[in-house]
Amino acid sequence: MSMTLPLPHVPPHVEERTNYLNVDYGWKSWLFTTDHKRIALLYLFSITAFFFVGGAFAVGMRINLLRPEGVFQHDTYNKLFTMHGIIMVFFFLVPSIPATLGNFLIPIMIGARDLAFPRINLLSWYIYIAGGIFALTAIVEGGVDTGWTFYAPFSSTYSNTHVILAAIGVFVSGFSSILTGLNFIVTIHKMRAPGMTWGRLPLFVWGHYATSMIQVLGTPVIAITLVLLGLERVLHAGIFDPNLGGDPVLFQHLFWFYSHPAVYIMILPGMAVISEIIACFSRKAIFGYTFVAFSSVAIAVLGFLVWGHHLFVAGQSMYASMVFSFISFLVAVPSAIKVFNWTATMYRGSISFETPMLYAFGFIGLFTIGGLTGLFLATMAIDVHLTDTYFVIAHFHYVMVGGMVMAYLGGVHFWFPKITGRLYPENWARIAAAVVFIGFNLTFFPQFILGYLGMPRRYATYASEFQVLNVMSTMGASILGIGYLLPMIYLAWAWRKGPISPQNPWNAKGLEWEQSPTPPPTLNFVEPPIVTEPPYNYSGEEH
Amino acid sequence: MDATLPAAPAHSAELKHHFDDAAQQMESSTLGMWVFLLTEIMFFGGMFGGYTVYRNMYPEAFASTSHFMNVTIGAINTGVLICSSFTMVLAVRSAQLGQKKAIIAFLILTLILGCVFLGLKGVEYHEKWVEHHVPGPSFQYEDAQYVHQAQILFFLYFAMTGMHAMHMIVGAGLLTTLIVMAARNRFSAHWYTPVEMIGLYWHFVDIVWIFLFPLLYLIGHTS
């Protein structure tokens, strides 16, 4: 049956074993920590805070969209959607799973005592906070209104808002992302325990490895793009200004060269979490492990070759557009492979329905819809109609929110006992998961319809015939908001007052569950682990 | 029950607790530095991309502006940097052999050469400033028909060489730190990782210049 190694029994009401949480107290022990688990928690709190900041902007947007003539001034609305995008993309989605769950779990999953560069790990958090301060300053000083895409020449010459402050915030936070990726790559290469071969790595690790490749190679390009934009704004040398001989479309190429791979930075960790959850709650090894592992790498590589699909109507050559469209279809294949393999894992499994698994089901359904609608946008003639409409917004919210955020919540619930040593209330969590699923679909499905009907995005006012669907979307958003607030409440409660968790509440496989105490001590293990079996060995078969 | 470490091999002061042995630590540092240099390639790559686009778009303007590139200073600087990479290699070699005085001497030489480079760069930039070739409100260009394209090309020149110079300045700071560390006996034949890592960084900055010099100064140069 369960392959958990025996650990001494500790009755819950007796004085707690020393773990990474209680080994030291005080703000210095947190702000100067080099323990990857504490750094993960530092990130967890700051990322959650930014999520609600970004969410507040979304609330403002959806209120404005209740009426065709709008509610706020146009400039205000333009700032709302810009700040919503900047905060959500750069300060929530990009770091979310890697900096929290990745930081916490990767060393433990591979049998290491910490990441390769613990001080750089802490530095990456400070850099993230510094970037966040610049972004928040831009907000407090009046906001930015260029859209999170900062297109020139509007952003370089025409906008009167705090473009440079916001660009600095994004630039700085990019280095946090680069350092995290660098740390993961070196750790995974060099710090695996004896017997932890590449073929035995949990898919969570494979997914983060692929993500790190993109972080390391792609992020510097947006860094230099924003530098050039900032310099242009100050010096007006003309690099993006057609009146001075520059090419505004060059900005778009440079911007999307990073920002398309960035979306794979955002989704690959989510897929990585789902692999772990599906295996555990089907009590079965992932079907097609090798294919799932390599599909992560394939997505990372192909993801660098498709940026031009954002420029089909921008003035790009038709032949270039054709190449980008073709490769965009290719990159859909590895994603499809993952979905099929997860489904096949459930075949003849033993399925249970705890909250993480409910989020995983939600992910599979919503990511499928989101990914399929991406194919619509890869189809050039359809993209001509749909680009810059609400269809695109619905597409990326399905993959990012319906996919990524649900994976994040699923992962947070799955590893909550490991991180906190306590159990969350299962019934409240299931209710919240259902509320999130329903609220999400009510919010974003109408937007597919709005998009095909022709409602453009970034519109503070809209044609009156679009009102019914917009109102429906706003109603959905309020339900979704409740769905997000619920976990804040019950998870915070459970951390202080929840029942003490046993060593392995899910009877899951994996070094983090089987050989690292719950919660882990600072150096993760009591004895250095040696790996002798394949991953997800629920059936206890071959070694 | 507390989390005691298993009986570990005698750790020297430099071996961090999360590594099993010195070899693992060294390999990790090396891989980490190579990955970082990869990010630097991508960072500079964006500017090289912009340069390629505009050079192809405005070949005559490019030919015109290349007339104003100071090939003499550029060539001297190239020689200076190549020598500095050589002295850096010697510093690493000295570190491998545990020769403290030699390490310090070669690091100081490298630092001096780096400062010579920056000084000459300063002279060059001053020259450009006086000629009104710095993009911005004071920009002027001798050939009116190319004034806009020239400003873009000079903008890219300053962006690329300026970013390179900033990396040199950071490198100078790192070298200073190494000199102080060496003076305090931090390095030995058993552990000299920072010297080697910063050596890699220094070589990379040198290689970026090896690309910049021909692209900006030599190709299409007319006197």
Next chain:
Amino acid sequence: MGVFDIFPPRAATSSIQVDALYVFLLAVAGVMTVLIFFFVVFFAFKYRRKEGDPMPRAIHGSVPLEITWSVIPLMIMMVMFAWGTKLYFEYYTPPKDTFDVYVTGKQWMWKVQYPDGQREINELHVPTGRPVKLILASEDVIHSFYIPAFRLKHDVVPGSYQTYWFEATKPGRYHIFCAEYCGTNHSRMTGWVTVMDPAAYGNWLAGSATGSMAEQGEKLFEQYGCVTCHVLDSQGRCPTLRYVFGHPVVLDDGRTVMADEAYIRESILNPNAKIVKGYHRDIMPVFQGQIGEDGLLQLIAFIKSLSPKTPGTPAGATGPEAGSSKQGTAKQPQKQ
């Protein structure tokens, strides 16, 4: 429009074609979604854990299955790719005899000019049954000219001309939206395209003529002194402009380019960029910054009129597709 309509009105030949492709995509996506949902729900139910269940046996994978479910979706996607590419090339490659309308976007309005000089703000009138080509220019930032009823849009990029074409089919009034964020009043940069049957259109055109674009362009041609070289000069310092537009031009570096709208615009703003074979650089003055987008379009209309096939229509398509025959429903242009 009823509350359950998911399609905008279909008012051009492109509309039904795009909708057909969309329905195909919906069908594929729908089938795929239903299949996944079905299997997940079915497996979750059928294999739900019950008390006393043994641990499931591992099934590590099946390469044939992986190949199958990679190749089949890939093949379906290739159909999507081919279909979408074909339609895309069609809409962005105007046929030979189009009725040209010039659209200039600026914050936050659309200025529409017709060959015979009619001008409108935020309104576009087009006839049914005739291919219309839009030549799009921007005076400031990037905009996008979007007509949902035609299923078409293209970004409007400062510093260059962009085009697309359509053939309207159904009289009525349809939305024009700006579809690239351009600042404060981006959402108010909207307009209406009015499609009229040919007779009504002819009446409308006649009723609002003010002096054709070509005539206005001719005035500019004299005002800026172009006439001194390009018409009156007997020393041959500059090429004649008769029969230039729409024909290939050989340059001094051996290249041959098509003299389209973009070429004329560049020749005015940056004459030394391309020198016609047999002529010299630095002779024509540089007009960058002296003539606005409106004036440039009028000059272009005038130069077009010096290469008459029929007034106001170009002799060839722009860009590298020039010369290749395109299918489409191009009909004989109507006399104004």
